Every structure is written in C-alpha cells, then in structure tokens.
Amino acid sequence: MGLDNMDSGSSDIVSSVSPNWLTTKLDFLVNWGRSNSLWPMPFGTACCAIEFMATAASRYDIARFGMERMSFSPRQADVLLCAGRLPYKLAPVIRRIYDQMPQPKWVISMGACASSGGIFDTYSMVQGIDTIVPVDVYVPGCPPRPEGLLYGILMLHKKIRGETLADASLRDEKELDDSGLIMPASLMDELAEPFGNSIHQTRSE
Amino acid sequence: MNQSVDALRARFGEAIQDHHVSCGDTYVYVDADKVYEILNWLKEEPGQEYDYLVDVTAVEYRDPEPPLEVVYELFSHPRKVPLRLKAKLEKEGDLEIDSVVSIWHGADWLEREVFDMFGIKFRNHPDLRRILMWETYDEGYPLRKDFPLRGRFSRSEQVRRVLKGNPETNYSVEEISIAKDNTSIPDDMRQRLLRGESGNIPDSASEADRV
Numbered sequence: 001m002g003l004d005n006m007d008s009g010s011s012d013i014v015s016s017v018s019p020n021w022l023t024t025k026l027d028f029l030v031n032w033g034r035s036n037s038l039w040p041m042p043f044g045t046a047c048c049a050i051e052f053m054a055t056a057a058s059r060y061d062i063a064r065f066g067m068e069r070m071s072f073s074p075r076q077a078d079v080l081l082c083a084g085r086l087p088y089k090l091a092p093v094i095r096r097i098y099d100q101m102p103q104p105k106w107v108i109s110m111g112a113c114a115s116s117g118g119i120f121d122t123y124s125m126v127q128g129i130d131t132i133v134p135v136d137v138y139v140p141g142c143p144p145r146p147e148g149l150l151y152g153i154l155m156l157h158k159k160i161r162g163e164t165l166a167d168a169s170l171r172d173e174k175e176l177d178d179s180g181l182i183m184p185a186s187l188m189d190e191l192a193e194p195f196g197n198s199i200h201q202t203r204s205e
Numbered sequence: 206m207n208q209s210v211d212a213l214r215a216r217f218g219e220a221i222q223d224h225h226v227s228c229g230d231t232y233v234y235v236d237a238d239k240v241y242e243i244l245n246w247l248k249e250e251p252g253q254e255y256d257y258l259v260d261v262t263a264v265e266y267r268d269p270e271p272p273l274e275v276v277y278e279l280f281s282h283p284r285k286v287p288l289r290l291k292a293k294l295e296k297e298g299d300l301e302i303d304s305v306v307s308i309w310h311g312a313d314w315l316e317r318e319v320f321d322m323f324g325i326k327f328r329n330h331p332d333l334r335r336i337l338m339w340e341t342y343d344e345g346y347p348l349r350k351d352f353p354l355r356g357r358f359s360r361s362e363q364v365r366r367v368l369k370g371n372p373e374t375n376y377s378v379e380e381i382s383i384a385k386d387n388t389s390i391p392d393d394m395r396q397r398l399l400r401g402e403s404g405n406i407p408d409s410a411s412e413a414d415r416v
Contacts (some may be wrong), residue, residue: 088367089339095368123356124338124362131364180368183391185361192360 006043034078034104035160037066038153041077041101046084048111048143055146065153073101074157079156080133083143085113086126092130095176098133103171106136106160108152111143117192118142127192134174207231207288209253216244216250230289237275237292241303244277244290255279255288258305262314263323265296265350275302275325294325304330322348333395341370 040062044052056062056070061176071077074097086094098107109129110117115138117127126132136159139152162172181188210233213221220243222234226234235243259278264400277290294300300329304327306310316327324346327333334340338347344357356363 008321014406066365088363091364091367119367122354123344123352126364127360132368180359181275185359185365189359190365195229 015184018165026178027166030165031161035157037154038067038078038106039071039076040067041071041074041083042083043088043097044081044082044083045090045145046082046111046113048114051143052081052083052110055149058152060146062150062153065157067140067151068154074098075102077101077174079106079108081108081110082114083110085111085118085120086132086203087124089124089128089167090127091132092093093133095132099173099175103173106156107133107148108137108139108156109135109151110139110152113142115140117193123125127154131183131188131191136173207286208284209233209255212250212253213243215245216246217386230287232289234293237294238265239300240275240277240290240292241305241308244279244305245308247279247288247290254282254283255281255286257282258309258312258315259287261312261319262306263319263325263348265323265348266358267349267350269296271327272296273300273323275319277305299326301326301328303328304333305331317349322346324349339367339370341366375383 002093009069042049042052054060056068062068074080078101080094080098080101081151082094098105109115113120114136116131119142121127129135137152137156139149141148142154172181176182179185183191206224210221210224210231211214213233216356217235217239220236220239222236224231224233225278226232227324234291245254247253257280258280259280260276261278264274264276272293274293277292279287279288279290280286293303294302298324302325304316306327309331313330314336317332317334318328318413320327320333321335321337335342345352346362347356358366371410
C-alpha cells in the first residue's frame with residue numbers, strides 16, 4: 001500500500017465514525033489529563049536527584065507517565081519534586097519557586113531528608129520541606145529507589161483523580177500567614193522535634 | 206622533622222613556640238601576633254619557598270581550657286615539603302589575627318569560612334563576610350563548642366527568619382557590580398542583579414522584607 005492510498009483510506013475511516021464525541025464526567029476528563037501530563041519541576045539538591053535522574057532515564061522512563069518534559073522554569077511546571085536535603089539557605093528559594101508555579105500544582109517530597117530532615121538534625125537544615133511548602137506525597141528512602149519514586153508518582157496520580165473542579169479550595173494558594181509561616185509556630189516546632197536516634201545527639205545543649 | 210623549624214627559630218626566636226612531629230607531619234606553634242610576618246617570610250625566603258597555602262582552618266577543643274587554634278597548612282612546590290603552623294587565640298580575647306590574603310590570594314575564601322564558622326576576625330581582610338551561612342544569619346558561629354547542634358532559635362523561628370529574607374541577598378556586592386559593568390548579559394537580568402527583586406541588600410535581617 002503506497003502513500004497515495006493512505007489519504008483516501010484514512011479519510012474514509014474518519015468519515016465513517018464522524019462526528020467524534022463521547023460522554024464522560026468533566027472531573028474524570030480533566031483529572032485524566034492532569035494526572036497523565038504532570039510536568040515536573042526538578043529541585044534536586046543531593047543524592048536523591050541521582051535516583052530521580054535514573055527514574056527519568058530509559059530503564060525506568062517516567063515518559064510512560066507523561067513526565068519526561070522536565071520543566072526547569074517553575075512557570076510551566078505542575079509538580080515540584082524536591083529531591084534531596086534542603087538547607088535553610090535554600091528555603092526562600094524553594095518557597096519562591098513554589099509561589100511562581102501556576103495552579104494546579106502539587107509537591108512531591110522525595111527522600112528522608114526532604115521529608116523530615118533525615119540524618120541532618122542540625123542548625124543548617126530544614127526539618128521537612130512541609131514546613132516551607134505544602135506537600136502532597138512523601139517518598140521515604142535514603143535515597144528511594146526509582147520504583148519507590150514511581151510508586152509515589154502513581155499515588156499522586158491517584159490523589160489527582162480524586163479531586164473535583166467543584167471544590168475550588170483545592171486550588172487555593174497556601175500563602176505565608178501573618179507570622180511568616182505556613183502553619184502555627186507551635187505545630188512546626190512539634191513537627192521538627194528530634195526523633196529516633198537523633199534524640200541522643202544532645203552533646204552541645 | 207622539617208628543617209624549616211630550626212630556620213624559623215633562628216630567624217624569629219621567641220615568636221616560635223614549641224613544635225612536634227606527629228605521623229610524619231611537623232607542627233609549629235607560633236605567636237598569633239607574628240603570623241603575617243612569619244608566613245610572609247616562609248613564602249619569600251629562598252630555601253623555604255612555601256608558595257602554596259593548602260588550607261586555613263581553626264580548631265576548638267572540647268575542654269574549655271585550651272585556646273582556639275588557627276591552622277595554616279603550607280606546601281612548597283619547588284621543595285615538595287609540607288608544613289603546618291598553628292597560632293593560639295585565647296577564647297576570652299578578641300579572636301583577631303592578621304589576614305594573609307595579601308600573601309596568598311587563595312586565603313580569601315578560606316579565612317571567610319573560618320570567620321563564618323568560628324567568628325575569628327582577620328585583620329585587613331578585603332571582604333570579611335560569611336561565606337557558607339547567609340549574611341543575615343545571626344545565631345552565632347556554628348563550629349564553636351558553645352553553639353547548640355540545632356542552632357539557638359526554635360525551628361519555627363529559624364524558618365520564619367529565613368523566609369523573611371530574599372534569595373537575592375545571597376548575591377555578593379561583586380556579583381552585583383559585575384552586572385553594572387557587563388553589557389553582554391540580558392537587560393532584565395542586569396536590572397534584577399542591580400536591584401535584587403525587592404531592593405538592595407539589607408543591612409540586617411529585620412530590613413530583609415520578603416517579596
């Protein structure tokens with residue numbers, strides 16, 4: 001079959017099924033589109049970023065989930081993916097990147113350090129990026145394997161599929177309140193308390 | 206033992222305190238007041254020629270009595286010889302010592318790091334600012350033994366202060382002045398570097414308003 005025949009053949013097929021239409025729920029359609037074309041804003045600061053790169057490369061291939069288009073500009077990104085530890089010096093940077101991302105937007109916290117400070121319970125390290133920006137999915141691990149990150153991404157897909165356009169509050173900007181924080185100070189202190197082995201690291205107190 | 210020790214004693218006498226050899230490395234303790242003179246001599250004197258300053262760092266010991274030590278790690282490329290000098294600074298004192306930037310330009314950032322982490326001030330340093338921590342950081346000097354591991358402020362206060370600052374404060378005056386002179390960078394970037402997005406570099410954390 002030559003190219004000449006293709007034209008007439010394909011138009012035959014189109015005309016045989018036109019007009020194209022289908023019925024569905026708007027929420028389903030929108031969430032299907034959003035969850036299957038999440039453009040990540042990679043915020044890689046440490047070894048988790050290496051695992052993230054492995055996830056993006058051919059063996060694990062996040063193109064399967066419509067995420068191969070890394071958005072190094074926050075203004076064209078859907079999901080902020082913090083891969084690695086976040087020092088206080090970078091906290092205003094990730095906050096500004098988050099502020100610059102348009103709605104709808106989500107945040108994945110990849111690895112122990114981004115989620116809780118990890119082993120770095122020190123003066124220079126943010127104890128969980130959820131004290132700076134709201135987080136949707138936490139991926140545990142040090143660093144997480146690509147499978148772990150993919151599982152987290154699929155959990156985010158599931159979360160997105162459960163959203164509805166009727167609830168506009170889902171798209172509210174979570175801005176800093178009058179105290180300059182995203183949560184009450186007492187709650188943040190509680191979240192950032194030492195846990196596990198690090199409660200014994202009190203030599204200089 | 207490194208034969209520079211005898212040469213140092215012959216040249217500077219009392220300014221050279223004790224010395225010892227450990228694991229093949231020669232340690233020489235010198236008067237903090239004479240550091241500039243001694244290091245300059247070690248670099249310029251024929252037969253010494255320590256032309257490379259490997260590192261400047263400092264030590265504070267766990268016990269409260271021993272003084273702080275500023276450590277100079279030297280290496281002579283022509284002679285392939287290392288030498289380690291230490292100068293003691295009493296904790297109760299001013300914690301000041303002469304800068305060696307005019308001898309080795311590479312000491313610039315090394316001394317800034319020592320200042321940032323230990324609070325030791327280097328006299329005649331051209332640009333003594335914090336280098337690892339941001340410039341408005343005011344919890345103290347993290348590697349001092351009296352500094353709590355998790356910082357002086359509560360976590361919420363640390364977050365509040367850091368979010369109040371704006372990222373442009375991390376540009377140095379030099380980087381901003383490059384923006385003024387360089388015409389090859391895009392205009393909007395030059396403007397942003399010149400101003401910062403919210404104005405000039407604040408003098409202190411209280412003036413650093415978030416955008």
